[in-house]
Amino acid sequence: MTAEVRRDQQSIQSVTDGVLLEVRNLKKYFPIKTGLLQKTTGYIRAVDGISFYVKKGETLGIVGESGCGKSTAGRTIIRLYEPTEGQIIFKGKDISRLPENRLRQQIRRDIQMIFQDPYASLNPRKTVEKVLKEPLKTHRYFKMKSEYQDRVDELLTLVGLDPSYKNRYPHEFSGGQRQRIGIARALALNPDLIIADEAVSALDVSIQAQIINLLQDLQARFQLTYLFISHDLSVVRHISDRVVVLYLGRLMEWAAKEDLFNQPLHPYTQALLSAVPVIRRKDEQIRERIVLQGDLPSPADPPTGCVFHTRCPMAMDICRKQVPHPKAYRPGHFVACHLYD
Amino acid sequence: MAGPERLTKTVPGNEGIKQKRETMFRITLRKFMRNKLAVAGAVVIFIVVLAAIFAPWLAPYDPGHQYLLDKLAKPGGKYPLGTDMLGRDTLSRLLYGARVSLLVGFVSVAGIIFIGTIIGAIAGYFGGIIDALLMRFVDVVISVPSLFLLITLVTIFQPSLTTLIIVFALFSWPGTARIIRGEFLSLRSREFVLAARTMGVRSSKIIFSHILPNVMGPIIVTATLQMGYVILAESALSYFGLGVQPPTPSWGNMLQDAQNITIMISAWWYPLFPGLMILLTVLSFNFVGDGLRDAFDPKSIE
Ligand SMILES: Nc1ncnc2c1ncn2[C@@H]1O[C@H](COP(=O)(O)OP(=O)(O)OP(=O)(O)O)[C@@H](O)[C@H]1O
Ligand SMILES: [Mg+2]
Numbered sequence: 001m002t003a004e005v006r007r008d009q010q011s012i013q014s015v016t017d018g019v020l021l022e023v024r025n026l027k028k029y030f031p032i033k034t035g036l037l038q039k040t041t042g043y044i045r046a047v048d049g050i051s052f053y054v055k056k057g058e059t060l061g062i063v064g065e066s067g068c069g070k071s072t073a074g075r076t077i078i079r080l081y082e083p084t085e086g087q088i089i090f091k092g093k094d095i096s097r098l099p100e101n102r103l104r105q106q107i108r109r110d111i112q113m114i115f116q117d118p119y120a121s122l123n124p125r126k127t128v129e130k131v132l133k134e135p136l137k138t139h140r141y142f143k144m145k146s147e148y149q150d151r152v153d154e155l156l157t158l159v160g161l162d163p164s165y166k167n168r169y170p171h172e173f174s175g176g177q178r179q180r181i182g183i184a185r186a187l188a189l190n191p192d193l194i195i196a197d198e199a200v201s202a203l204d205v206s207i208q209a210q211i212i213n214l215l216q217d218l219q220a221r222f223q224l225t226y227l228f229i230s231h232d233l234s235v236v237r238h239i240s241d242r243v244v245v246l247y248l249g250r251l252m253e254w255a256a257k258e259d260l261f262n263q264p265l266h267p268y269t270q271a272l273l274s275a276v277p278v279i280r281r282k283d284e285q286i287r288e289r290i291v292l293q294g295d296l297p298s299p300a301d302p303p304t305g306c307v308f309h310t311r312c313p314m315a316m317d318i319c320r321k322q323v324p325h326p327k328a329y330r331p332g333h334f335v336a337c338h339l340y341d
Numbered sequence: 342m343a344g345p346e347r348l349t350k351t352v353p354g355n356e357g358i359k360q361k362r363e364t365m366f367r368i369t370l371r372k373f374m375r376n377k378l379a380v381a382g383a384v385v386i387f388i389v390v391l392a393a394i395f396a397p398w399l400a401p402y403d404p405g406h407q408y409l410l411d412k413l414a415k416p417g418g419k420y421p422l423g424t425d426m427l428g429r430d431t432l433s434r435l436l437y438g439a440r441v442s443l444l445v446g447f448v449s450v451a452g453i454i455f456i457g458t459i460i461g462a463i464a465g466y467f468g469g470i471i472d473a474l475l476m477r478f479v480d481v482v483i484s485v486p487s488l489f490l491l492i493t494l495v496t497i498f499q500p501s502l503t504t505l506i507i508v509f510a511l512f513s514w515p516g517t518a519r520i521i522r523g524e525f526l527s528l529r530s531r532e533f534v535l536a537a538r539t540m541g542v543r544s545s546k547i548i549f550s551h552i553l554p555n556v557m558g559p560i561i562v563t564a565t566l567q568m569g570y571v572i573l574a575e576s577a578l579s580y581f582g583l584g585v586q587p588p589t590p591s592w593g594n595m596l597q598d599a600q601n602i603t604i605m606i607s608a609w610w611y612p613l614f615p616g617l618m619i620l621l622t623v624l625s626f627n628f629v630g631d632g633l634r635d636a637f638d639p640k641s642i643e
Contacts, residue, residue, distance in 0.1 A: 182536075
């Protein structure tokens with residue numbers, strides 16, 4: 001490890017005030033099993049050593065093409081998946097190795113998730129009331145029965161649904177309404193961090209806007225911190241304070257939203273942004289549309305050196321040989337690219 | 342803090358909630374009712390069940406009593422469905438035989454579903470090495486030629502109702518286990534299950550309160566189809582003298598008496614009625630099973 005890299009990693013760690021979640025060198029490999037005996041013959045490196053942090057009250061967007069490991073990262077952070085390596089530091093404690101019973105005491109209340117598919121994320125056999133009571137009862141949130149009732153009504157009101165619908169089943173609601181129920185469920189335990197994995201991707205554009213506004217209202221009201229995972233750059237641009245760009249399980253760039261969208265440094269980020277038809281502000285430079293060559297390499301057999309070099313229009317010799325580590329190009333703007341060595 | 346009324350109005354979340362409510366059960370029932378064969382099957386099963394329950398009141402004669410003067414009596418007159426070669430009333434024996442067939446069917450299937458569901462649920466939900474081990478065990482049980490095994494076991498132990506039921510339950514569950522495992526495997530990565538896990542709900546609660554209710558459809562369908570299979574197998578074994586033992590009447594052992602070709606020709610009613618009951622009942626269970634499968638299938642919309 002070069003001295004430079006070490007300094008940069010330190011600079012990430014030193015900014016700890018107000019940090020709610022920090023991820024250090026997180027890896028999640030899925031074993032590939034073949035044959036009759038299910039022998040492990042290789043690994044899908046879905047997440048391959050990413051580091052970033054989220055400050056309390058902010059929204060961190062995670063973007064990248066399909067299959068780059070966004071969902072895996074989110075699910076590993078909330079400990080639905082066992083991390084292969086690395087640390088997940090939540091409220092100052094490393095939760096990456098905690099067994100399930102400790103997780104239940106320590107984070108299952110404080111970190112919640114909003115899912116992509118509003119049809120699959122609610123149990124079709126449970127009424128809205130049961131759906132919303134489950135997290136509360138699991139953690140014995142209240143003592144009295146009436147308190148549970150009141151909380152259900154309160155939650156429905158919070159997400160803009162009429163409490164009188166609580167005895168209905170999910171199939172009686174539209175996609176947007178179901179997503180509201182999913183949000184209410186995530187709010188039930190008053191969490192600190194909400195991981196939203198493509199929370200609006202399955203919805204109509206007009207409904208997307210409503211849900212995003214709702215998420216922003218709730219954030220302001222309850223000082224929520226969001227990890228907002230999406231492949232949709234315009235949505236991420238709207239909601240995020242800072243953005244992490246992933247490619248093939250690695251972090252390419254990480255910056256404040258304005259910096260990232262106004263002056264993307266990484267060739268991959270530039271290519272991603274050039275593909276979005278967004279209304280550009282005056283101060284933005286007009287970018288040529290960069291079309292990436294070739295296909296996304298397999299995460300089971302990632303390229304050597306910089307994983308992006310096979311498709312990078314600017315690839316140099318060093319990119320094939322040496323892995324670029326994220327370095328601060330300017331305060332708070334990190335890029336993993338040899339162009340900025 | 343904003344009042345609830347204001348919030349409800351400003352956030353347009355309540356539009357278009359269906360006012361007409363239809364429960365899951367009604368939707369399923371409606372789909373089932375459209376399948377005429379399945380409905381007919383259900384009616385037949387209903388009648389057979391009633392007949393079995395009320396056999397003592399419905400039967401005109403004691404099923405075991407031999408009216409020696411009326412051997413092989415023709416249907417009609419004193420004996421609505423005739424008598425056998427010992428002079429026993431066929432109708433009464435059919436009614437009591439229904440009891441035996443349904444009893445063996447229900448108890449065996451309860452055992453099959455119990456074992457199959459537990460093994461399938463554990464394998465499918467936990468996956469990994471547990472799944473691999475349990476599924477190899479399933480393969481072993483499946484590869485045992487069950488009919489030969491049944492015959493062997495029944496020969497070793499005394500053929501009796503209990504032996505029959507135990508053998509059916511212990512060796513017919515693998516199919517059910519595989520189906521339930523498949524359901525659990527696909528449901529365990531569904532987002533509502535992941536949501537429950539992120540909230541800290543325990544595995545046992547997830548299995549019983551989240552996944553199992555969503556697998557009731559497949560369980561009921563398999564149970565119904567298994568009923569048909571068990572009743573058929575029971576009849577076959579009884580026909581070979583390895584199942585229900587005379588004098589207890591069963592549809593299978595009633596056929597056994599009629600193996601004789603002269604009887605088959607001269608007293609056609611004797612094998613006809615038990616054969617017809619087996620055919621009708623087994624077919625009905627299969628029709629109902631197929632109908633339920635379609636009715637539970639969320640993809641066969643409306
Ligand atoms: N449970 C799993 N087992 C094995 N491989 C997996 C699993 N989950 C994800 N993967 C693989 O890991 C890689 C990253 O997947 P992931 O779902 O995290 O990507 P994503 O960025 O969320 O993509 P999308 O935008 O399509 O949701 C993919 O190659 C995927 O096939
Ligand atoms: Mg995803």
